Every structure is written in structure tokens, then in C-alpha cells.
Amino acid sequence: MKCVVSKERLQDGNVYLNDAPVGKPVRLVRIESGHGLRHRLAALGLLPNTLVTVLRNQGHGQLIVSVKNTKVVLGRGMAHKVIVRTEK
Amino acid sequence: MKKTEAKFGIHRPVTVALAGNPNSGKTTIFNALTGSRQHVGNYPGVTVEKKEGRRLHKGLDITFVDLPGTYSLTAYSVEEIVARNFLLQQQPDLVVHVIDASNLERNLYLSVQLMEIGAPLLLVFNMSDVARQRGLTFDVPLLSQLLGPPIVQTVGSKSQGIDRLLDKVAEIVQIRAMPVYRYHYGADVEQQIERLVQQINTHPQLSQRYRPRWLAIKLLENDQEVCKEVQDESILELAGECAGHLETIFGDDPAIVLADQRYGFISGACQEAVKSTVESRHDVSDKIDAIMTHRVLGLPIFLGLMYTVFQLVFNVGEYPMIWLETGFHWLGGLVASAWPQGSDSILKSLLVDGVIGGVGGVMVFLPNIFLLFLAIAVLEDSGYMARAAFIMDRVMHKMGLHGKSFIPMLIGFGCSVPAIMATRILENRRSRLTTIMIIPLMSCGARFPIYALIIPAFFPEHIRGMILWVVYLIGIVLAVICARLLRKTLLKGQTIPFVMELPPYRMPTAKGLWLHTWMRSWHYVKKAGTIILGISIVLWGLTSFPRPSAGQLEGLSSGQAQSAVLQHSIAGRVGRTMEPVIKPLGFDWKIGTALIGAMAAKEVFVSQLGIVYSLGEVDEGSAVLREKLRADYTPLQGFCIMLFCLISAPCMATVAITRREAGTWKWAIFQWIALTILAYGITLIVYQIGSAAGNL
Secondary structure (H helix, E strand, O other), rough: OOOHHHHHOOOOOOEEHHHHOOOEEOOOOOOOOOOHHHHHHHOOOOOOEEEEEEEEEOOOOOEEEEEEEEEEEHHHHHHEEEEEEEOO | OOHHHHHHOOOOOEEEEEEEEOOHHHHHHHHHHHHEEEEEOOOOOOOOOEEEEEEOOEEEEEEEEEEEOOOOOOOOHHHHHHHHHHHHHHHOEEEEEEEEEHHHHHHHHHHHHHHHHOEEEEEEEHHHHHHHHHHEEEEEHHHHHHHOEEEEEEOOHOOOOOOHHHHHHHHHHHHHHOOOOOOOOOHHHHHHHHHHHHHHHHHHHHHOOHHHHHHHHHHOOOOOOHHHHHOOOOHHHHHHHHHHHHHHHHOHHHHEEEEEEEEHHHOOOOHEEEEEEOOOOHHHHHHHHHHHHOOOOOOHHHHHHHHHHHHHHHHHHHHHHHHHHHHHHHHHHHHHHOOOOOOHHHHHHHHHHHHHHHHHHHHHHHHHHHHHHHHHHHHHOHHHHHHHHHHHHHHHHHOOOOHHHHHHHHHHOOOOOHHHHHHHHHHHHHHHHHHHHHHHOOOOOOHHHHHHHHHHHHHOOOHHHHHHHHHHHHHHHHHHHHHHHHHHOOOOOOOOOOOOEEOOOOOOOOHHHHHHHHHHHHHHHHHHHHHHHHHHHHHHHHHHHOOOOOHOOOOOOOOHHHHHHHHHHHHHHHHHHHHHHHHOOOOOOHHHHHHHOOOOOHHHHHHHHHHHHHHHOOOOOHHHHHHHHHHHHHHHHHHHHHHHHHOOOHHHHHHHHHHHOOOOHHHHHHHHHHHHHHHHHHHHHHHHHHHHHHHO
């Protein structure tokens, strides 16, 4: 139920990070999580408007993403809170 | 004359803090600066490791403090709070920020926060060789001008630039000029900061303790620790108002707005002063990761690596072990020769059997433990540990934990104590408690001596490695089951979202490996020299007194006499009283007596068994002990001993650290009792089924 609601909030061309194509840079739009985690992600460079590339996504489990020249492992639940826009 | 000399010889004491991201090479720089003159302790009140080292340079007595690795200075983790409080309360003369130059933007984010806190700052662009390989060139003077603090370039792994760094430290500390930093937020943010600063300045007790600008920024970020510290209603109210104002302008949380502007400033500076000449983004790390984190190959590679580690520890360790054994044997003989042949001196028995026998029995396993710590250091320093956590995430998820829990569990193979301390990387208390509870099931280095004694005694050479692997595997499987159980019952709750950096692969340096391995092994040696020495003497006493009268021993052969003395002693009596309880497990009173010793520290089991068997004999050593064990017990019993020692009662040090990390005795006592009951149940089943099957 919750999932459906949040899907509706996605605008055209926006997807959750866990649905983003592998190997293509995407632009981070918004992170839908609490204060602490957003701050944590910000410190790692995951901020709105930065370019992020999913390096590994096996359809389950964690993702490896590349941001600002570093590799970061993200839990799937976390990735589902990150909204990105695919670049034209 | 002497007085003037002394006066000139006095070095001015200064404190320099080392800050930096995890994986920025901070520890390498710290090691290069201080060598092995390090002191490891804890920050007061918390269990974060505090490393200090001293260095004399140009008339200065510099104490370097290695702050915990952090990505920022928020109040998100204990490490961040510790680093921050150190800077605020101790006010070091200088903060050296170690930066991974090949990953400048992310690292500079912390620099900006260090500037905000008002610390005198020196930036160290470390790993500048890697940066060059990646095709990055820096205009250092320009960058320094844009950012504010001076910059020094180093290659920590090759100890390059360390002298230059020391010179610069001395220079800055001598001048003691107020730092000038050029970082400003956008006009809207600055306006709100200014409003808050003015309000803070009307409270001298706050503005004297903290830099008002820093307080204002933290209040805008709604930093919980700072809010608690401020307390003043008028300031907090104004802070709320200013934050609300920013939220309406930017449509986002002010903390994120500030983070965004910091990054904006950094990337602006980098665009001007950093040139990238190589376009290729595929470096060696990516290529290695393509294989190491492969969806199919990743897990088999990981398991294979673990298997190799165990084989290495067991096979390579055997030779130095034999040398040590011979050495202690020789020493025992030498000490015994001070007494006339056949004399029955209590002092001789204490020295030869109690001290040399007890400590020697534990020290012979030092080569194995050294190799195990070396293997863990290689995995950590090369960057593979983080990949292992990624690979294990699926498995860990099924246990209700996440990949990160795997790191403390892996350290648990070395020693439960640092492993339980390492659970601090877990942010969620339930995940953390679950991990602490199951860590003793990871077979630690101290249990290794037990296996190293038992396995060669009962099992043919070609299956020894496999048996060892099976014992470790049983521990892991049990840990999985217990974790699942705990997460479904006592520690129910959601697994929290997970973030972790994957550091680039690096060739571990000999110096780094040596320091890591040496410090941990030294800890083991110290334990052998203190706790185990003490316990060995106590146990020697327990196994020697009260002595039977000479009349009781008359007419007995030396073997029978030895047995009589033991049975007469306190330990023998306690072991014998325990015998009916442990008999269903296949244990007799001798093993029972040794198990009593193992409660204090696992490895004591071996020295205790040695004393139980060879009391009164000069001829002592593992080979002899193994022969005796082989004569007394079956391989099934041998296996049950290992099983019981693996699972049962964690050692005293583990109990103490669990109590400290979990915060209450409740969890430490629960862990001890639950694991002992589990050990009893499982050993009972294995022994009963095993002996029934053997009788068929």
C-alpha cells in the first residue's frame, strides 16, 4: 500500500535508485528519509543534483553505487528511498 | 652549566590531532609520524579507541592524537561525537586533516567542517601518487589560497613527505597565528547565521566556550547534541525560526541545504585548481571488483579465501611451533637441573610445571595466532574486508543482521574482545546486541590452541585441516541459528537501512601489516604473561595441594603416584564432583578440571591439561600430552572436547567487555548461561549419537 502511494509521487522520468539502469549516470533528485540518514548520505556525497552511477544491482540485496569518485554500498531499503532522474 | 643545557634541552609540548575519513590513509600517516611509540587507550566514557604517539621535532615535543575516522562532524555516530568533543574540549594546537588526494571532493567536506569548528588546520594530501596515476594534477598554492589552510603532499605508504609535514607542523605551531578560512555560505544562510551569532554573543558562557559561528551553524542543522548543550530557550527559539525561514526559501531541510552549499564551494575550488588529464574511469579497483563482488563467483572466492587462511595458519605455523616447544622444553630442563636428580622440591615443581609449563603451553601457539592476525590484517588493509561484508550481506540478512555485522564477526575469529568493541559500527542497538551475543561462537584465537592440541592427537594428517574447518563452520552455523532466534524473540525489530563505503583496493604495506599484527599478538603475549601466568600458578596450587601423605604413596609406581596426588588435590576433587554431570558428554574429571581453567581464558585449557597430566615430570610438551590424550580418549571424545570449548562459557575478558558494551550485566550473564546450556545440549547429542553409532 505504502509502495503504491510513493510510486504515485514519482514524476515523469524519475525512478527509485534500485530501479535505475546499471552503468549509466543518473542525477539524484531527492532522498525520502529521516534527518539523520540524509545527513549521513550527504557526508558521503549523496546529495540532490549529484551524479550517481549504479555499478551493481543483482535484483536483490545491496547495491554498489559510484558517487564523487567513491564506491558506496547501499542497502536495498535505503536505495528505495533515493529518487533519481535518468539523464537524456 | 648543567642548568643551561637542561633549559635548551626542554621541548615545548604541543598536541596535534589527526583527523580524516576512514580509508584516507590516516593510520599510515600516524604510524609514519610516531613509529611504534604509540599508546592505545580509550576516550573517557565511551569505548572508542584513542591512539596517541609522540615525536620530538625542532624543539617541540609533539603528541599526535589519532582521532576516529569520520566523514563529517555531525552527531550521527559515537566516533563523530568523540572527534568533535576532542576538538572542542582539548583544543589541540593544530589539526592535521589527512585527505585521500585521489578522492578530493568527498574528503574536503570534512575539512570545511573542521574550518567551521575553528580549529587551526593543516591539510595533508595523502596518496598523491595514486592521484597522479588517476591523472589528477593539483595547483596546490591556488587550492590553499581558495580554501584557506596550508597544504602538504605526502605518500604515507612510502613515508614520502613526512619530514616536510613535520616541518610544516612545527612552523605553524611556532607562529600561533589565528587561522583564516575563506569559506562562506550563500547570502540567505549567512544572514540567518549572523542573526544567531548576535543572539549567542549575548550569552558569554556560551560564546566563550564555543565559536559562536559554529554553534549557529549546528543550531541551524538541528544538531541534537548542540541543542542539549545550549539549553537557553531564547536561542533555541530563534534557531527554530531561522531554520524555518531557510526551509521556506530552499524547500529542503536546512542541514541538507548547508551540506549542498559546502559541496558547492568545494567543487568550485576543485574546478579551478584540479586538472584531470585521464578520462578512463575504469581503474584496477573496478577490474578486481568485477570478479571479487561477482554475483556467482563472489561467494566461492570468499569461502576459498577463508579456507586458505585456515590452511596457512595451521600448516605454516607448525614449524615455528616446534621450535618454541623445543625451546620451552630446554628451559624447563635447565631450571630443573638446578636441583639434584630426583628431588621433590615444591619450588622446582612450581617453576618447571606451574610457570614454564603453563605459560609455555600457551606461548607455543603464538606462531598460529600471529599468522591469523596477519591474515586478518591483510584482509583489512587491502580493502577486501568491506567486499566480504557486501558478499555476506544476503546471508547476514537472513539472520536478521546486515553485511556490516560480518566485520565484527570476522574479527571474532581473532579475539572476541576487539570484535565486540567493533560492533560499534552498527547503528541499530538491536542489531548490535544480537551481534554481540553471537560473537563468542566465532571461534577465537584463544580457542585455537585447544584445536591445535586435540586435532593432531586424534586425527590423521590428511584430514586435520578439514576437521579444523568443520569446527569453525559449526560455530558459524550456530551463530546463524542463534541470531535468527534472537531477532525473532528477544531482539525483534526491523533491520535498518545500510550504507558503507567500499574503499579502493590497496597493496598493504609491510609496515602497516607488521604494526597491526604485532600490536594484536603483543596483546596475546601480555595476556599470557599476566592473566595466564597467574591462573597457571593458581591452578598448579589447586592441582598440587593438599598433598597426600608419604605413606599413601608408598609402593605405588611413579604413574600411579602421580595419579594419586592429582586425585587428592582440590582440582581433582572438584573435577570428580563434576564428573557425573559431564560424563554424558564423554568427559572425565581430568577434562572437567581443565574446563574449570578454561572459564577464565580459553587457552588455559591446554596448560591446565598439561599440568593435570605431567605434574612432577620435567618432560613436558604438546607431543607428550597428545600421546597421553590418545591413550585416554577416543577421537569422538576429542571432537566433543573441541565442540564444548567452542560453544560454552565465553572467557572472563569477553564477559567484561559484553557488560561494558551492552551497558548492563543482564546481557553478559544471559550470554554466559545461554551459551553454556547450548554447549551442553549439543555436545550431549553429538556424543550420545556418536557413541551409539560407534557401537553398531
